[in-house]
Amino acid sequence: MASSTVSRPPSQRRLIIAGISTSTIEYYDFLLYGTMAALVFNKVFFPSFSSAAGTLAAFATFAFGFIARPIGSLVFGRMGDRLGRKRTLMVSLSLMGFSTLAIGLMPTYEMIGIAAPLLLVAMRFLQGLSLGGEWAGASLVLIENSKPGRENFMASMVQIGSLGLMLSSMATTLASKFTGEHFITWGWRLPFLLGFVMFLFTFWIRRNIEDSAEYTEAKGQTSPEAQLSLAKTLTSYWKPIVLGFFVTGGGVVVYFTITTYGIAYATTSLGYNRTSVLDALTLAALVYSVAIPVAGWCADRWSPRIVLVTGFVFGVLLSFPFFWLLGLGVIGVFVGLAMYLALSHALIQAPQAVVYGRQFPPLARYTGTALSHALPTAVVGGTAPVIAQALLNATGSNLALSIYIFIMASLGAAAAYLLTAQDSVARKQAKVAQRGIAEKTVSGDTLGAKR
Structure with missing residues (x-):
């Protein structure tokens, strides 16, 4: 071994x-x-x-x-x-x-x-x-x-x-x-x-930085022959990989469609100043950098489910008014939209690795987590601008893009809810157990005082 x-x-x-x-x-x-x-x-x-x-x-x-x-x-x-x-x-x-x-x-x-x-x-x-x-x-x-x-x-x-x-x-x-x-x-x-x-x-x-004790212990207790093959990993854990596809995919569609097509549309069709748009995106990047560790802290404090689903809800709420607000031609509105999107993206991104990692045992965790993130990033994220332009060419309206963003954000929210179901149950059980321990402690202290 x-x-x-x-x-x-x-x-x-x-x-x-x-x-x-x-x-x-x-x-x-x-x-x-x-x-x-x-x-x-x-x-x-x-x-x-x-x-x-x-x-x-x-x-x-x-x-x-x-x-x-x-x-x-x-x-x-x-x-x-x-x-x-x-x-x-x-x-x-x-x-x-x-x-x-x-x-x-x-x-x-x-x-x-x-x-x-x-x-x-x-x-x-x-x-x-x-x-x-x-x-x-x-x-x-x-x-x-x-x-x-x-x-x-x-x-x-x-x-x-x-x-x-x-x-x-x-x-x-x-x-x-x-x-x-x-x-x-x-x-x-x-x-x-x-x-x-x-x-x-x-x-x-x-x-x-060495391997963790959890991984090393699992590795030491499992012979090479007993480790899951790639095919076995994919067939045994296809459900979390599929749900992860929609979680990551929903997030990158909202982000890439708005930041790539939206920026091109704002500068070429709506007459936004290119320098002002780039300045707004720089500010949004700073907001994202601050928001993502805060979102991670919130996921630890409450739950990854709350943070993930909230991020997707922000995306759903933005899907239809985005192009109308962009059409106002006010740079201050664009700045607000960029920062709103940065916050939404931070909420979606921060808990993903932990949520994915909890779906797989230690000796299949790297494969499952990597695939859940990389596949949708390439398939959905890489094609988002192309799909956006194709929808616009086919319909001649930004409404089709809003519907596309709405559908993918909604699917992302649903997948995030299902993927975090086990984690949510475990958290509730832990809280019940902690409450029971606390009650026993208080009860024991009370009996001791009476004696």
Whole structure:
């Protein structure tokens, strides 16, 4: 039977830093690649294309990251359940760091011809592959090593991404400013090299975080032959995976449809100032960063069900008035909508990892949690802007988009309610047990006083 050595539990501070650094590097790479795809990659990797075709090809490579995530969730999920959380996370993080460094050092089309865009696609695929296992693994390390009653708060640290977004924007702006006309030739590489430095810091933080006692004990008590196969995991736990699909899917549809299509609609059709819109989104990102740990604390204090369902209710309430309010053309209203959406998204995101993790035993938890998050993010989240535009083209009205958001948010709320049913029962039983202990204590004290 396999077993692994367990060191003393890592400090809560180190766990929090590990969670924040994970989300920072993920969001940094996400925005950086998207920005460079729009500004640079069409020129240095697809120069033989027209401007529009080159940009489209560059964004197509961006989509490969989404396609790779479900595959990564299966590969690293399986590895995390069989070999351990720490070992798997070090592999996935190393893969992410290598692919980021490789993009920063990659030869251009002028240097090696068609091999350049092919290498770019390959590295983007590796980035997506690694991200497919990062979210679940980083979340589970925090959850399984956290103090009782703080699981949701600790897991919410993995969701704080505004620091990565701000660092990415700053790195791109500074590189453009200081390299000037050389930005297209070599200046664009600097932010990717900075991303590799961030990877080294995260690697250093993670090196002393070991697998939890819960996982190690389960691993030691189970022979390799007795561990669930991937097929057995999927067939035995298909229900929570399907419900998780709608929880994550409902959340990303509300968020991606409004933030991608909504922003394009506001700036191109309604005449909103682009700079003002971007400023509003920056403010919303800050609100989200503050709201997500608060939402995690609330999930620990009351229940994940209350927080999750409330977040989806916010999305349902926003679905129909959103485009009407946007049509008012008032930037203050746009700012309010952006902050409202940030709050809704924080409530939906904060408890997800804990809710998913509780559906699976320790030796199937990584796979189930990763798949519940990565698959809908790719399938539903990645296609949300395309579906939004297709609905608009087919109907000529934003009403179809409102109905789409309403349906997905409602399905998300229903799935969240069903998925947290067992957790809700367990919490009620715990409260009853605690009440009984308290009553016995009071009764014993009373009898002792009478004697």
